[in-house]
Amino acid sequence: MFYQSMLRLPPHFSSLLAGSALLLSAVAEVRADIVSDWNALALTQMMASTESPMVAHDLAILAASMYNADQSIEGTYNTYGYGAYPAPGAGPAGADSQAAMISAANTVMQYLYSGSSGDFTALYNSQLSGIANSQAKTDGIGWGITIANNLLSARSGDGSADAATTPYSPVGTIGYWQQTSSAGALLPGWGSVATFTIPGTGAYMTALPGGAITTYLQSSQYAADYNQVKDLGAAFSVSRTSDQTNQAYFWAAGDGTVKMTGMWNQIAQSVAATAGLSVADSARLLATLNVAMADASTAAMATIYDQQFWRPETAIANGDIDGNASTDVDSFWAPLISSPSLPEYVSLGATISEAAAVVLASYLGDSVSFSLGSDINGDGSIDLTRNFTSFSQAATEAAMAGVYGGTQFQTSVTDGQALGANVANYVLANNFALVPEPAGAVLMLFGGLFFLGARRRR
Template sequence: MAALLLWAGWHRPARADWLSDWNQAALVAGRDSGEISPEISRTMAMLSTAIYNSVEGISGNYNLYTQGTYTGPSGSAAPGASIQAATATAAYTVLSGLYQSMEPTFFNLYSNQLSTLGGDPGLASGINFGSLVGNDILNWRSNDGWADASDITLYSPVGSAGHWTESAVDSAQLPGWGNVSTFAISGTAGFSGTLGMTNSAYIATNAYATDYNAVKDIGSATSGTRTQSQTDAALFWHAAQGTTSNVGIWTSIAEGVVTSQNLSLEDSARLYAALNVALADAAIVAVDTKYTEDFWNPEQAIQNGGADGNALTIADPVWAALLGNPEMPSYFAEQGIFAGSAVPILELFAGTNYAFSVSFDTDGDGFPDMTRTFSSLADALLEATYSSVWGGISFEKDALDAAAAGDQIANTVMNNQFAPVPEPAGALLLAIAGMLSFARRRR
């Protein structure tokens, strides 16, 4: 009875901002390790699914996250396990496993969080469950293909018009990332894009010429057409290497949703897991499409316009894009597919009329230096999608097809993961009540 009273008297609200500390720790670890957005998205998906399953393995209000050979936690939480201890331990376990040299930093955060739970009688069982969940995720993803994704032999330059060309030998980034196991979708088939014809045939079309001339005008480093707002948007959403990437921007937006909507720890864990799983799968689909289609970027196309066989495209050998020459083919555009996958999920939690501002560190020095303000999440989707065109690194087709694929990924994630546990049907409840009544009459 004393133990029961102790548990009944213990009450500490589960804080949603508990999770944002781990989000930021993961993003900084990726940035400081020199990772780019696909790699950072994998980390964030592993972190957030471990946290989500730690929460739902105790609360049980939403279905556990499962995918492929991962069927959920390999054990159960003890009754009364602390959700906060479980989430902190799962997060610490995943990040210290992924970035072993940074373990002391993660441990400081972990110990600080646990110190606030001093009298919680479910502390030990929460720690045990969080450790189990975190290690399950690490073991599951240990052979998911990420280790071979940088193998440069996976990319073979074609060397003809319409195909992407590396700026230096072996400079292609993550050519094997399209082979990484997905987190929610069944695979890249059905999500990856296509030009609809061979590259050489496509660059001879009028549609290509329209895209070519549009980006040539607005995406140039010296464009007189691009507005200052479009220039700022291009730089903002580019989220170049050395920053926390586009994943960091969408994480910041999600954290704003958590705060503005006063989400509980449970709902916050669900939002972050859905968002990061969608972003991780979007990155896999984007890179798979990039290296399968192998389409040249605007700078290469415009400098070599005379080789495309299209009378409507005039070459400019000294043309340069505002954002330079990325080390990946241009179709799909990363900004578009990330925006397309993030916005539908965020709208489920914040609504379609959610107005917000978001700040970002565009130069990687650790301090936000640019803020963008939006009247809705759809407004952010539109700007993020077109930002790569304004920056001269994508054609409009690259951007719009990517956004559409992202939307498809988001819908698949939410239709197949993170659903509420069904309430018992009314008939079943009546049957149970009847059985109990019958049992009482028999006594």
């Protein structure tokens, strides 16, 4: 796992007087509310029915729009662009970047969740009222609309609208996923949704050990995975500790909650506020986080419907016919947490959580303490609060919650963590970089000219 701090402030910040730095810190905390307020409102709107990959997808559009609206005017970091969506150039000279961000956020959310138009309008008007009327404000509003509409247009045919209705029929044979409830397969077409940054999902997809279901089923690794979840994930397990039970419920992120991707956004909002990040760095953090989780989700979903592996409750009910002598059948076994309605491998929760943890640790360092509340039953109230000392600790706990809940095998968890980390590291290496200082750019130019001259003299 790659956990290394990469948060960089513009070099000229270091020359500010201590008193000015304190003042800037106080102002930054207030201004960052522009970002967190829209993120929090978006999560509220997504609780009703949106699934984790969809939450990440929509939040990525929101965060990238706000980030681009800001950075196309401020120019501290490179603007985001990929594929059919070119990175926007410089915005109108003198335009108010805060007005642009507010306008971009409102435009995105009004389009994606038109049924909640009044809530978005109220936040939009409230935030804009804090900016004095001026040409800069007017220009910022117009530019934000342009930024948002361009990204929405580029994503309009990305496949997300059809992912839930893509035809899919379970194979139904040994080792393959079988429906465990009356619900249909969840988002069977999501693996074909256009990515935000990674060059397709193929290089990030993973496969069951041995490359085939039969090979994995007959292995000692499968027997270990099987017996572990059978023991720890049973509804009435006597081996699972009370804390492990709490972890399973805490990270279940079922219907009526903000889902796994939403929980990591809540973590990001909390630690960004504690760190006193500026509006620019808060927007950059959430854009990176949600783009990484969106692409990690897409690669995981592509793997899930490619591998089509069965859930533990189906596996344990058929332990006598899987070809492995070390897997004893239990026809009455049931998981602690109801199985989600999609194949088991690879763990979506482990993938999302690892991608999120890698991004957050890269910006802020891994050893950050924070608390997080979880709505277990989807009634809108916090039922459990857990404390963490690092992002990696939270990610590991979220991943293992699937085993403790009886819905995931250990191999699925481990491979999901690797997938999530790989996607996050690609996003970090290729997007949202600091714009070089002019002096640095000149040095690079002279270095290149010197190199060419040296080659010619040979």
